[in-house]
Amino acid sequence: MEFKVKDLSLAEWGRKEIELAEKEMPGLMAIRAEWKAKQPLKGIRITGSLHMTIQTAVLIETLVDLGAQVRWCSCNIFSTQDHAAAAVVVGRNGSPSNPKGVPVFAWKGETLEEYWWCTERALDFSGPEYNSAESAEPKGGASSVNAAAKTVGATQGGGQSRYRGPHQIVDDGGDATLMVHMGYEYDRAGDVPAPKPEDPTDLKELLLCLARIQKETPGRWQKTVPEIRGVTEETTTGVHRLYRMEKEGKLLFTAINVNDSVTKSKFDNIYGCRHSLIDGLNRATDVMIGGKTAVVCGFGEVGKGSAQALRGQGARVIVTEIDPICALQAAMEGYEVKTLEDVVEFADIFITATGNYNVITVDHMKRMKDGAIVGNIGHFDNEIDMAGLAKVPGIQKTNIKPQYDKWTFPDGHRILILAEGRLLNLGCATGHPSFVMSTSFSNQTLAQIELAQHLDKYEKKVYILPKHLDEMVARLHLDHLGVKLTKLRPEQAEYIGVPVEGPYKPSHYRY
Numbered sequence: 379m380e381f382k383v384k385d386l387s388l389a390e391w392g393r394k395e396i397e398l399a400e401k402e403m404p405g406l407m408a409i410r411a412e413w414k415a416k417q418p419l420k421g422i423r424i425t426g427s428l429h430m431t432i433q434t435a436v437l438i439e440t441l442v443d444l445g446a447q448v449r450w451c452s453c454n455i456f457s458t459q460d461h462a463a464a465a466v467v468v469g470r471n472g473s474p475s476n477p478k479g480v481p482v483f484a485w486k487g488e489t490l491e492e493y494w495w496c497t498e499r500a501l502d503f504s505g506p507e508y509n510s511a512e513s514a515e516p517k518g519g520a521s522s523v524n525a526a527a528k529t530v531g532a533t534q535g536g537g538q539s540r541y542r543g544p545h546q547i548v549d550d551g552g553d554a555t556l557m558v559h560m561g562y563e564y565d566r567a568g569d570v571p572a573p574k575p576e577d578p579t580d581l582k583e584l585l586l587c588l589a590r591i592q593k594e595t596p597g598r599w600q601k602t603v604p605e606i607r608g609v610t611e612e613t614t615t616g617v618h619r620l621y622r623m624e625k626e627g628k629l630l631f632t633a634i635n636v637n638d639s640v641t642k643s644k645f646d647n648i649y650g651c652r653h654s655l656i657d658g659l660n661r662a663t664d665v666m667i668g669g670k671t672a673v674v675c676g677f678g679e680v681g682k683g684s685a686q687a688l689r690g691q692g693a694r695v696i697v698t699e700i701d702p703i704c705a706l707q708a709a710m711e712g713y714e715v716k717t718l719e720d721v722v723e724f725a726d727i728f729i730t731a732t733g734n735y736n737v738i739t740v741d742h743m744k745r746m747k748d749g750a751i752v753g754n755i756g757h758f759d760n761e762i763d764m765a766g767l768a769k770v771p772g773i774q775k776t777n778i779k780p781q782y783d784k785w786t787f788p789d790g791h792r793i794l795i796l797a798e799g800r801l802l803n804l805g806c807a808t809g810h811p812s813f814v815m816s817t818s819f820s821n822q823t824l825a826q827i828e829l830a831q832h833l834d835k836y837e838k839k840v841y842i843l844p845k846h847l848d849e850m851v852a853r854l855h856l857d858h859l860g861v862k863l864t865k866l867r868p869e870q871a872e873y874i875g876v877p878v879e880g881p882y883k884p885s886h887y888r889y
């Protein structure tokens with residue numbers, strides 16, 4: 379079995395945490411119980427590009443239990459929990475010397491070159507275990523397994539004639555989808571453009587990776603795309619990319635927008651970030667938050683959870699917004715709403731949660747006070763202009779510990795940056811806790827089943843799951859919290875015009 383993770387000896391620790399997580403993920407466990415015998419994902423090859431955490435391990439093993447063949451990479455260079463990755467590779471019945479789990483290509487602290495290599499490996503199902511019955515059992519001893527993963531830049535196995543890609547993708551932020559779409563476009567053009575000096579580093583690395591693939595397995599993506607049934611997308615930023623591709627007529631397969639299930643964005647993005655923002659800040663800085671002035675840029679779902687968490691710690695929270703509705707919401711919640719320019723010189727903590735870019739510019743960072751803490755909880759690394767910061771003449775970067783750096787400006791003032799401007803809750807801590815990820819990943823699993831079972835209902839467009847499934851996901855999480863639901867009586871159902879068994883709200887209801 380091909381894989382590349384940090385250290386398989388971490389698997390035992392990972393397995394213990396996975397077992398604890400399972401207890402906190404009642405939605406995924408109920409889906410396993412309901413669907414395992416029916417094997418709705420049987421024969422489906424799934425590539426996942428989503429933070430390789432303990433919670434994701436439970437998702438991966440749910441997909442496997444439902445019959446899928448799975449390969450996985452992370453969607454962020456810093457977010458992998460190495461013990462989770464090791465446990466998934468070893469599997470429930472394997473050992474470090476005889477791994478029997480799922481091929482994972484992820485470790486904490488990948489370079490961008492390695493990141494795209496991992497994504498590409500997760501998209502390649504050409505190996506013998508997928509091609510012949512006699513090699514269905516993963517092979518290899520401890521010493522051979524990590525070595526079996528080809529080194530970055532090495533020739534890929536497979537070759538075009540027996541090349542196999544995924545049928546379905548689980549994506550978070552859209553990078554696996556992007557790689558397939560760009561690969562397909564350049565396959566058709568017969569050429570991958572050379573990176574331009576002004577391109578962001580991750581785009582440069584993607585182009586170099588695609589050029590290598592085109593040389594080694596020309597036509598690979600043209601073979602891949604017709605077999606892809608669709609993608610289920612986890613996050614706001616990835617969903618924006620998909621709608622844009624649909625609008626431009628570029629979407630090559632069906633997409634299910636998992637983010638906008640109510641039981642995803644109104645839970646993970648808000649309550650998940652309410653938990654993990656503080657976790658990341660504390661683990662990295664250990665600075666007292668109470669009494670400080672904290673600025674949250676963006677008062678969408680993630681911003682709402684972040685502002686609440688900071689206020690809960692006793693910080694004075696100031697919000698910045700571009701949208702009058704969200705600005706008014708923030709004001710009604712009692713937050714001051716200002717521009718960054720108004721507050722940049724005196725605030726202590728700055729958190730970006732916009733999904734936009736260049737929200738905190740180099741000019742802002744030049745004006746911040748000595749010791750200001752700057753972090754991002756949105757998807758990419760450009761909400762804070764990290765590329766611009768590195769170019770400031772005379773600036774010095776001092777690493778304090780992994781994912782925590784001090785940047786000293788030529789005038790001597792310092793700012794402290796978390797996770798190099800990438801999402802701090804997964805770079806500096808372990809992301810959202812299991813219970814809230816159970817709601818997100820129940821939606822992911824149902825969306826994957828939907829693609830596998832009912833593709834005929836869908837075109838090459840972006841869809842959200844029907845409301846009855848959203849309500850089902852919520853229902854699966856009630857008992858765990860001791861929630862007692864009131865039963866709607868038939869005459870009441872008639873009066874408000876909804877079915878007794880739901881859905882209880884029209885699709886335009888905003889919660």
Ligand code: NAD
Binds near residue numbers: 755804
């Ligand atoms: P959202 O659209 O609900 O909120 C973003 C808000 O930022 C909007 O209200 C928008 O008006 C505002 N905004 C945009 N540009 C701005 C600017 N220049 N200044 C101030 N405000 C601005 O999106 P969301 O669901 O809150 O997600 C935000 C980001 O967080 C996305 O990138 C998403 O993918 C990511 N996300 C991260 C996690 C995590 O665990 N770290 C979880 C969920 C989502």
Ligand code: ADE
Binds near residue numbers: 428432434650808815
């Ligand atoms: N996104 C936020 N938290 C996460 C987690 N714990 N696992 C996977 N994805 C996440």
